[in-house]
Amino acid sequence: MERSLILLKPDAVQRRLMGKLISRFEEKGLNFVAMKLIRITPELSKQHYAEHAEKAWYPTLETFITGGPVLAAVVEGLDAIQVVRGMLGATNGLQAAPGTIRGDFSSSRQMNLVHGSDGPDAASREIALYFKPEELVEDEPTITKWMRAADE
Template identity: 50%
Template sequence: MSHHDERTFVMVKPDGVQRGLIGDIVSRFEERGLKMVAGKFMQIDEELAHEHYGEHEGKPFFDGLVEFITSGPVFAMVWEGADATQQVRKMMGETDPAESAPGTIRGDYGLDLGQNVIHGSDHEDEGANEREIDLFFDEEELVDYERSDAEWVYEDEDH
């Protein structure tokens, strides 16, 4: 991983999985030039849900979050690329799909705040990526490799 690259945690939520959007979402990130370094189709249990949403514990919407994220399988991923966290957030759109521009994932696939298809680490929260990656993946599940098109995605070739 070069010094320009960063890794970011992304998850297709139960609604996105149920609606068959995993492939479309993965394609968008791939086409953009980001590189998937980990992926896992899984069912989140109560314990993991509580850890994942720990910052919201005690808030009125907490139980709803936990109930929703455990309501069906999710697809958890780690993506790598230049400024990956910020780029993924821009591609996802606003937390509320109704506020999201068409062309963004939520703007194209969502209408409702509670069913917003995708989760990505917050670029304004310094440790969010690492914390979430560690929560969902073991170190050996993250694969280091060169994507053969990197020289066509990045101007300088130290990727």
């Protein structure tokens, strides 16, 4: 099993898309093991986006991500990182394929609704930024055996 951080960004929250987006991840068979509604501070934004903090466009990103509530969540499943990234689609909603979250709901590069970890190291680092270990719920839903073969 693999875990990924998901952030439903302020545009997703303000557009009242949280339920639809959560449903899509659940329907794919991913398990939510942590979730909370938060406000990202400028300090947390700088930690999360450390590799971008010195770029000229970073202030606009920080203003956006700190501009409203964000739903932070951790999902777990087989190849969860790759699965989430595929479900999100291209970063720019105008270039994202129909059927992906961004392709169906976004028309922006920056206001692209959802963040998903881009690799195992990033997932570990990001999950630790948003959740304490005791906030992650260890549970395997009973439906799991009907979502994938036992040898997967």
